[in-house]
Amino acid sequence: MNLVKYNLLNYIPELINFIGEEKFPWDDVEKKFNRKINQRVSKKNGDSIVIEASIFDQIISIKKGDSDYIGMIDFYNKLFYQLKLLLNQEEKKLILRTIKNLLVSFDSKYLNYLGELSALYQLKRTNNFILLEVEKNLPNGKSIDFDMTIQDPKMRVLIEVINIQINPKKVENNANSIRRFINGRLEKKITDKKKNLIDNWNIHLVPVIWGGNEQLEIYHEYFKTNSPDLPLSYVPLAFLTYYDQNGNYFPKFGSISTLFDS
Incomplete structure (x- = not known):
């Protein structure tokens, strides 16, 4: 299985459930992730690598025993669970590109796409949009x-x-x-x-x-x-x-x- 998809399945399974059988560029996401990791390794100072904010950085931190991001990961799961319930099939397809952008933003810019999805959830839960x-x-x-x-x-x-x-x-x-x-x-x-x-x-x-x-x-x-x-x-x-x-x-x-x- 695609390594990126595997990690998301273990830590943010509701994101995977949301995408379901829809066509999604998993290989492209993994390629961009590997490229970013290689860039960080080439720039590392001594034995340390500068950690930037992204969903995958948070997953890596949790794997290392850091509990600071557990609440955030839980939020992702709840968000995609609720979006799956609130959006119809056509609406789900419309935001797949936003989800891809969320996953390939390997710095704090990922918050822009997370903000869009979270705001969409708030609007849809009114049942008026x-x-x-x-x-x-x-x-x-x-x-x-x-x-x-x-x-x-x-x-x-x-x-x-x-x-x-x-x-x-x-x-x-x-x-x-x-x-x-x-x-x-x-x-x-x-x-x-x-x-x-x-x-x-x-x-x-x-x-x-x-x-x-x-x-x-x-x-x-x-x-x-x-x-x-x-x-x-x-x-x-x-x-x-x-x-x-x-x-x-x-x-x-x-x-x-x-x-x-x-």
């Missing part, structure tokens, strides 16, 4: 993550997921600073997507914030009473792993405004 197209091309040469239909009220919408990785050194527990930062990122994204568009396209922005628990809690407190100022922008989503006194982990993904609520 139908996925029509992924990476919808616009007349200006730009693309939008999801072309969707809202069933009630009946309307066509374009959904763009904007992933925001928080720099812990720059997070200020200050409402004005948070407002400026979030609004700035959203305005930059929508300006870029609408550049040179003649018609007023109905583009909705779904922010996904990635960061440590301490930083996320600051944003949680802000968004409990605030929303993005930009029209058609959603309250950000975020991922968090809880640990209880016994060391048990509880991964959670959802609106940052309720993320720390019990």
Whole structure:
């Protein structure tokens, strides 16, 4: 069996179950993985290899006995399990390319694709969105993550997921600073997507914030009473792993405004 597929089957079996019998470029994913490993080996310093963030790095760390990523791996399994239940067959086929991009991103950019899939899950679980197209091309040469239909009220919408990785050194527990930062990122994204568009396209922005628990809690407190100022922008989503006194982990993904609520 393809080595990449074998490892995913052992650690993220729901991803394999989601793909099922669909045609998927497993050999291409493994080839890119091996190429990346060889690049790291050629650049290693002494006996150590610099570890970057990716799904496979997390699996390797768990194999070595590191429990830091167990919650994240559990989240992947739950995400693909839920997507399998929520998406119809045509919708499943539409996101196979996103899954491939997730698997061949061997650095922190994998969070962009994970954010897209996680945001899609949040939309689909409302039972009000139908996925029509992924990476919808616009007349200006730009693309939008999801072309969707809202069933009630009946309307066509374009959904763009904007992933925001928080720099812990720059997070200020200050409402004005948070407002400026979030609004700035959203305005930059929508300006870029609408550049040179003649018609007023109905583009909705779904922010996904990635960061440590301490930083996320600051944003949680802000968004409990605030929303993005930009029209058609959603309250950000975020991922968090809880640990209880016994060391048990509880991964959670959802609106940052309720993320720390019990």
